[in-house]
Amino acid sequence: xxxxxxxxxxxxxxxxxxxxxxxxxxxxxxxxxxxxxxxxxxxxxxxxxxxxxxxxxxxxxx
Numbered sequence: 001x002x003x004x005x006x007x008x009x010x011x012x013x014x015x016x017x018x019x020x021x022x023x024x025x026x027x028x029x030x031x032x033x034x035x036x037x038x039x040x041x042x043x044x045x046x047x048x049x050x051x052x053x054x055x056x057x058x059x060x061x062x
């Protein structure tokens with residue numbers, strides 16, 4: 001992932017990089033991979049995420 005910095009404005013470059021990482025889901029993935037996640041915990045997390053997506057979809061489809 002590349003971020004081009006204009007006029008040596010590092011703060012703007014960092015802000016843009018963080019935004020790109022969040023949009024790609026990279027930030028979330030890095031946070032999850034920081035520590036080992038047991039398969040049972042991973043399964044429960046996936047179920048919670050699926051239930052959340054389902055509730056959210058039902059909320060907007062009314």
